[in-house]
Amino acid sequence: MTLEIVGISVLWLFLFGYVIIASVDFGAGFFNAYSAFTNKEHVLTSIIQRYLSPVWEITNVFLVFFFVGIIGFFPKTAFYYGTTLLVPASIAIVLLAVRGSYYAFATYGARISHRGYIYMYGLSGLLIPAAWSTVLTISEGGFIDLVDGAPRLDYWALFLSPLTWSIVVLAIAAVLYISAVFLTWYAWKAGDSQATELLRKYALIWSLPTIVTATGIIVELRVHNEAHFDSLLDLWWMFALSFLLFLGTVLLLWRRKSYGFAFILLVGQFFLAFSAYGVSHYPYLLYPYLTIYDGFTNEAMAISLIIAFLAGFALLLPSLYLVLRLFLFDKDYVQGKSDYHA
Amino acid sequence: MGNEESLFFSRLLTELTLSFHILYATIGVGVPLMIMVAQWVGIRKNDEHYTLLARRWARGFVITVAVGVVTGTAIGLQLSLLWPNFMELAGNAIALPLFMETFAFFFEAIFLGIYLYTWDRFEDQRKHFLLLIPVAVGASLSAVFITMVNAFMNAPGGFELVNGELVDINPILAMFTPAMPTKVAHVVSTAYMTAAFVLASIAALRMLRGSDHIYHKKALFLTMKLGLVFAVATAIIGDFSGKYLAAYQPEKLAAAEWHFETEGNASLVLFGLLDGEEVKYGIEIPYALSILAHGNPSAEVTGLEEFSPDELPPLYIHYLFDLMVTIGMGLTLLSFVYVAAKWRGWKFIESRWFRWLVVLGGPLALLAIEFGWWFTEVGRQPWVLRGIMRTEEAATTSGQVDLMLILFAGLYLVLGIGSAVVLTRMFRRNPVEEELADRAAHKGGGPA
Ligand code: HDD
Ligand code: HEM
Ligand code: HEM
Numbered sequence: 001m002t003l004e005i006v007g008i009s010v011l012w013l014f015l016f017g018y019v020i021i022a023s024v025d026f027g028a029g030f031f032n033a034y035s036a037f038t039n040k041e042h043v044l045t046s047i048i049q050r051y052l053s054p055v056w057e058i059t060n061v062f063l064v065f066f067f068v069g070i071i072g073f074f075p076k077t078a079f080y081y082g083t084t085l086l087v088p089a090s091i092a093i094v095l096l097a098v099r100g101s102y103y104a105f106a107t108y109g110a111r112i113s114h115r116g117y118i119y120m121y122g123l124s125g126l127l128i129p130a131a132w133s134t135v136l137t138i139s140e141g142g143f144i145d146l147v148d149g150a151p152r153l154d155y156w157a158l159f160l161s162p163l164t165w166s167i168v169v170l171a172i173a174a175v176l177y178i179s180a181v182f183l184t185w186y187a188w189k190a191g192d193s194q195a196t197e198l199l200r201k202y203a204l205i206w207s208l209p210t211i212v213t214a215t216g217i218i219v220e221l222r223v224h225n226e227a228h229f230d231s232l233l234d235l236w237w238m239f240a241l242s243f244l245l246f247l248g249t250v251l252l253l254w255r256r257k258s259y260g261f262a263f264i265l266l267v268g269q270f271f272l273a274f275s276a277y278g279v280s281h282y283p284y285l286l287y288p289y290l291t292i293y294d295g296f297t298n299e300a301m302a303i304s305l306i307i308a309f310l311a312g313f314a315l316l317l318p319s320l321y322l323v324l325r326l327f328l329f330d331k332d333y334v335q336g337k338s339d340y341h342a
Numbered sequence: 343m344g345n346e347e348s349l350f351f352s353r354l355l356t357e358l359t360l361s362f363h364i365l366y367a368t369i370g371v372g373v374p375l376m377i378m379v380a381q382w383v384g385i386r387k388n389d390e391h392y393t394l395l396a397r398r399w400a401r402g403f404v405i406t407v408a409v410g411v412v413t414g415t416a417i418g419l420q421l422s423l424l425w426p427n428f429m430e431l432a433g434n435a436i437a438l439p440l441f442m443e444t445f446a447f448f449f450e451a452i453f454l455g456i457y458l459y460t461w462d463r464f465e466d467q468r469k470h471f472l473l474l475i476p477v478a479v480g481a482s483l484s485a486v487f488i489t490m491v492n493a494f495m496n497a498p499g500g501f502e503l504v505n506g507e508l509v510d511i512n513p514i515l516a517m518f519t520p521a522m523p524t525k526v527a528h529v530v531s532t533a534y535m536t537a538a539f540v541l542a543s544i545a546a547l548r549m550l551r552g553s554d555h556i557y558h559k560k561a562l563f564l565t566m567k568l569g570l571v572f573a574v575a576t577a578i579i580g581d582f583s584g585k586y587l588a589a590y591q592p593e594k595l596a597a598a599e600w601h602f603e604t605e606g607n608a609s610l611v612l613f614g615l616l617d618g619e620e621v622k623y624g625i626e627i628p629y630a631l632s633i634l635a636h637g638n639p640s641a642e643v644t645g646l647e648e649f650s651p652d653e654l655p656p657l658y659i660h661y662l663f664d665l666m667v668t669i670g671m672g673l674t675l676l677s678f679v680y681v682a683a684k685w686r687g688w689k690f691i692e693s694r695w696f697r698w699l700v701v702l703g704g705p706l707a708l709l710a711i712e713f714g715w716w717f718t719e720v721g722r723q724p725w726v727l728r729g730i731m732r733t734e735e736a737a738t739t740s741g742q743v744d745l746m747l748i749l750f751a752g753l754y755l756v757l758g759i760g761s762a763v764v765l766t767r768m769f770r771r772n773p774v775e776e777e778l779a780d781r782a783a784h785k786g787g788g789p790a
Contacts, residue, residue: 057451075433082426097412104408150739304513312445
């Protein structure tokens, strides 16, 4: 395995981690806003307070890790993506600020429960994945030109491309699906049968759009980027496995069985699809300008980053385990029997 | 929008984000240490007041951390969005501390989450106290790592420059540049000092508002003692920073001191007005500049005449430097007087005017942080990487920077006001006296 591959694999792994845990966070906000909107009692509010408030900062660090890491391993990405992503990334930052401040100001601090704030918080959970997912579209090529040696993003082409919109829809559907499956499990652990039923319903509703748009994108790619499409097809077996896991999750949910296992299957499903997508993208970071080989940092830096990563990861894993044990697997905490917040 | 404008707005946006982030970041670095001290004293003396102090500080801290995280994420992305050419070049040599910083964030975030949600969960208070250590260490390490990056920008090292490309890169040497020791030490000690004065100023304000509970008196005495310790440390390290500048960035020191001609027995001029190369109305301290630069009253200090004019920073940094030093000296004096008076039993420190001075201390310390950063960053101009890359070569060519500037200015306004409102509400709804009474009632019962 070359250093380039080690580097991109580490980053891809953390990006996957971000996608899963951030989806739970984003979706919960949306469902919460939706139940406020329909004047149902706020079944989800307590889950957001019990589980998401203590961990939102950790979620955010996954994102920071990814963008700091990609500049570290592939400094040339700063040149191409840095210049062109100014607008979508800035919008995403502002939306992330809405969420961060919601946890601190509204659920922790002064308990401001202004409706507008709840809606903004909920809506940001859909807009952030939409903003970030445009990066995936851009990476497929065709939207960036070099003008006088400087990269320029063609906003119109991006806006009018069907590929953009199907990736956006997939991102949103997947966020809601991932989140609903996880929260079904969490609500069930908390012994809240009303919330469990509601979330199970959401999970089943959103499973269909997720799988339909995912398939649709593969078809779109055939038109947009044939090279990528061909390498996707070479990996058909990974997608097939992923699909089987998807069926497993839906079946378990349908039969109201083993919600925890259903969530694990879902993680497997997304991991396979995410990996297959990443592998087929290889070696490009940006079609057709930048590959992981010509964008790579020097060897000395690569090796020291990998050593730093291993050392950091060795410390990180036990601490993450501790968090999960306290906030996810601790029965008393999950059921709200113990509240020790400062 | 032309490139000139992109450059101008990129500068403005970077300055805005960093100046806003640094307020919350400084508190984020300093306050965990203060909480640690208070909680430790509470355990040692078995004194509820200190424990509650730690707890209330921790609550407020959540709000400032949130804004610190949000604005930090903004600046982290903006470095690549606004200065892509800089990040591309520098990334090759200085990515390591940036990367390690994310691990520091991880630890801080993880243990902060645990710490906040486990008050009273442990029988043995000391276990809960242990959880705070990674928070404080993580926060301070993130300051150490990011300051290493900044030190590299001031004194790039750890590589060879061949035809505009960095070769023979040694990431470890790039982290340990000559600028690193003084810069890191000064940044960390000023963060502790600022946190102490900010907390002191809150205690003093409560007392001015009529509360004479012993809780506030304990808080004030503790924070003023800590403030004194770190103010003295800051002044000593600041002196070393001056010596670093004289040795490695003489143009920055000369510009800060309006020192035009190279000469010995150089005197230090505070404030004043510049008329050509003549300083008017300044306060002159004989030999002080030679001492600051070289530790010797007769040593020769390099003057501005020795540098080409297009490589000199703007001369207004003189005021920034002077304001920082004045505030530093003032706060040292203030905390010294307070601690001495406590010890000798002098009563004037309980007077209203003295308390108002203490209240001013917090905002002044934060201002000194801003002045210090503007001084060192503007003093590095025209370079973004001193001697290697000019700021104008580093900027983005994107045409939408002006719009983004408006967007972020709005965001920071909302966050700034929001955090202030939430903090005041949080403490007003839940006064100390009430909380102490509650806790007394709960004693022996379940968790409070
Ligand atoms: C509470 C804030 C505060 C206070 C009271 C002081 N400083 Fe400071 N100073 C900073 C906050 C700061 C800072 C914000 O932390 C800076 C900006 C960048 C840096 O490295 O530290 C800084 C930079 C800085 C530099 C420039 C370093 C460089 O560019 O590499 C010098 C020479 C000094 N300081 C010297 C002093 C002296 C002699 C002080 C006398 C008391 C002093 N500072 C008080
Ligand atoms: C957090 C405290 C900081 C503040 C308040 C601050 C402030 C400033 C200011 C005022 C400038 C403008 C100089 C000018 O253009 O005249 C500047 C420049 C710059 N700073 Fe800092 N800085 C801080 C820390 C850092 C750190 C730690 C880094 C690096 C990791 C950094 C990166 C830059 C870059 C890339 C520029 C060049 C762009 C420009 O000139 O505006 N800054 N900073
Ligand atoms: C010397 C000046 C700086 C100090 C002392 C500092 C310190 C901190 C601290 C302590 C935090 C944690 C939040 C908190 O406790 O409030 C934080 C957040 C952050 N800072 Fe800064 N910072 C500085 C400048 C910068 C710069 C120039 C960057 C850009 C590379 C940056 C990037 C970040 C990021 C990305 C976060 C968010 C991390 C998260 O998601 O948890 N900081 N900073």
